[in-house]
Amino acid sequence: MKCPYCGSFRHKVLDSRVTKDGLVIRRRRECEDCKRRFTTYEYVEKTPIYVIKSDGRREPFQREKIKAGIEIACKKRPVSIEKIDEIVAKIEEKIYSLGEKEIQTKFIGEFVMEELYKLDEVAYVRFASVYKRFKDTEEFMKELEKLSKEKTK
Ligand SMILES: [Zn+2]
Structure with missing residues (x-):
């Protein structure tokens, strides 16, 4: 996935959290190019x-x-x-x-x-x-x- 600010594909995960029901994984990421932070969500198929x-x-x-x-x-x-x-x-x-x-x-x-x-x-x-x-x-x-x-x- 792309950084929403600069479009770079290089970023690292700072923190991952799973919601109580275990269906959504929230990841805090930092772009290695522009150094900005953003959050992504992964949804379990249900x-x-x-x-x-x-x-x-x-x-x-x-x-x-x-x-x-x-x-x-x-x-x-x-x-x-x-x-x-x-x-x-x-x-x-x-x-x-x-x-x-x-x-x-x-x-x-x-x-x-x-x-x-x-x-x-x-x-x-x-x-x-x-x-x-x-x-x-x-x-x-x-x-x-x-x-x-x-x-x-
Ligand atoms: Zn970026």
């Missing part, structure tokens, strides 16, 4: 969890969707990509630790709000205000995008 949408449809849980939503909510806020990856890992860990094969969208939304609340007030308000009105993920993301643009004008 049985997919299905997300039950409000209309009853099911789709496999995707970490990227949560991440995209959080990124939009944090647009132009003092929140690093690393921090976002960290809370996505935390939320995912929470979802898997429930030990269920299916989870309702609204619970995922609540987990996200819980983390955003601790992270950044503006990002939380953006996410929460849109989240409460929308049932459909695509529509929700569009609205969130619109809102984060308005706020930064």
